[in-house]
Amino acid sequence: MQILENEPMNMHTSFRVGGPARFFVKAESIDDLKQALTFATEKGLPHFILGNGTNLLVSDKGYEGVVITLAGDFAKIEDLGNGIFKAGAAVPLGRFARMALKQGYAGIHKLAGIPGTLGGAIYMNAGAYGQEIGAHCTQVTSLDASGNICERTTDDCSFGYRQSIFQKTGGAQAETILSATFQLESGSLAGESLEQTVARLEAELQECMAKRKATQPLNMPNAGSTFKRMERGSIEMPQQIAPGYYIEQAGLKGHCIGGAEVSTLHANFIVNAGGATAKDILDLSDYVKASVAKKFGVELQREIVLLGEF
Numbered sequence: 001m002q003i004l005e006n007e008p009m010n011m012h013t014s015f016r017v018g019g020p021a022r023f024f025v026k027a028e029s030i031d032d033l034k035q036a037l038t039f040a041t042e043k044g045l046p047h048f049i050l051g052n053g054t055n056l057l058v059s060d061k062g063y064e065g066v067v068i069t070l071a072g073d074f075a076k077i078e079d080l081g082n083g084i085f086k087a088g089a090a091v092p093l094g095r096f097a098r099m100a101l102k103q104g105y106a107g108i109h110k111l112a113g114i115p116g117t118l119g120g121a122i123y124m125n126a127g128a129y130g131q132e133i134g135a136h137c138t139q140v141t142s143l144d145a146s147g148n149i150c151e152r153t154t155d156d157c158s159f160g161y162r163q164s165i166f167q168k169t170g171g172a173q174a175e176t177i178l179s180a181t182f183q184l185e186s187g188s189l190a191g192e193s194l195e196q197t198v199a200r201l202e203a204e205l206q207e208c209m210a211k212r213k214a215t216q217p218l219n220m221p222n223a224g225s226t227f228k229r230m231e232r233g234s235i236e237m238p239q240q241i242a243p244g245y246y247i248e249q250a251g252l253k254g255h256c257i258g259g260a261e262v263s264t265l266h267a268n269f270i271v272n273a274g275g276a277t278a279k280d281i282l283d284l285s286d287y288v289k290a291s292v293a294k295k296f297g298v299e300l301q302r303e304i305v306l307l308g309e310f
């Protein structure tokens with residue numbers, strides 16, 4: 001197992017910003033992961049589990065700890081039959097969602113456009129277009145910082161809107177999500193062949209992808225929604241609860257601090273418009289939060305995870 005030193009984190013985040021991680025380890029097996037955790041403990045450093053870095057803002061000063069990313073054994077999907085799948089935390093969510101769709105399973109197919117890993121999706125309880133990863137997950141296996149395996153049922157995971165139990169076991173004692181098991185339902189309608197079901201689910205996915213393309217600044221570095229919705233909303237009335245509505249009404253679309261910009265396409269996205277620092281992005285999100293609070297009395301809650309000292 002290779003341990004890299006001072007690895008630039010801008011290479012590992014979708015914002016393309018962030019200073020160096022003191023140590024950076026790719027764990028390809030449980031043994032690697034345990035070694036990495038022991039290494040962190042021996043050095044007296046905290047550790048951080050990195051997925052695809054698509055919901056993450058790393059400080060320009062970097063992270064004085066051990067960043068651990070998963071690969072190898074953690075990138076496998078097992079088909080256990082009857083719609084039951086066990087997928088490793090390093091599996092790209094898009095790959096898993098598409099694989100299920102191709103077999104005619106519905107429920108997570110609209111999540112295929114989310115650019116993170118399965119581990120990151122479980123941690124965040126990622127969701128889109130009325131679907132959420134936690135809704136179909138029956139069990140999550142994780143490893144605590146002392147090297148003990150933990151098995152949790154759905155109820156134990158406390159999934160809520162962009163929430164899971166794993167956010168509460170964070171910090172230096174963070175648990176590593178290793179894999180999750182899913183029970184997926186057949187998407188087939190009465191009288192439909194498998195080919196017809198797959199074609200219909202694919203069409204639904206393509207509709208979601210087209211919406212993403214039309215409404216999200218996918219050609220600029222970003223980390224998805226900056227702020228969470230205030231409460232679980234409906235697709236029919238998104239403007240009632242979506243932070244983007246308040247941000248736009250506050251006249252902040254296109255507002256810049258340094259190289260960070262409130263997207264002109266989607267007000268709840270901050271983009272790296274060129275040469276942004278992590279501080280620019282954080283300052284801009286703080287400014288947006290303060291402006292919306294002042295104008296509407298609404299307290300926005302950050303969705304993006306921060307790493308390091310700002």
Ligand SMILES: Cc1cc2nc3c(=O)[nH]c(=O)nc-3n(C[C@H](O)[C@H](O)[C@H](O)COP(=O)(O)OP(=O)(O)OC[C@H]3O[C@@H](n4cnc5c(N)ncnc54)[C@H](O)[C@@H]3O)c2cc1C
Nearest residue numbers: 051052053054055116117119120121123126127128177224
């Ligand atoms: C263009 C774009 C569109 C997006 N659209 C959506 C969307 O529609 N819906 C949505 O919910 N999100 C969306 N996101 C945000 C993001 O993709 C999701 O939150 C995703 O689930 C994060 O996964 P990740 O692997 O990138 O996690 P990271 O960003 O690497 O990490 C996020 C958090 O998860 C933790 N984590 C990651 N893996 C593990 C693990 N194995 N064990 C323990 N903790 C772990 C990290 O420690 C960190 O705290 C979007 C992002 C972008 C850039």
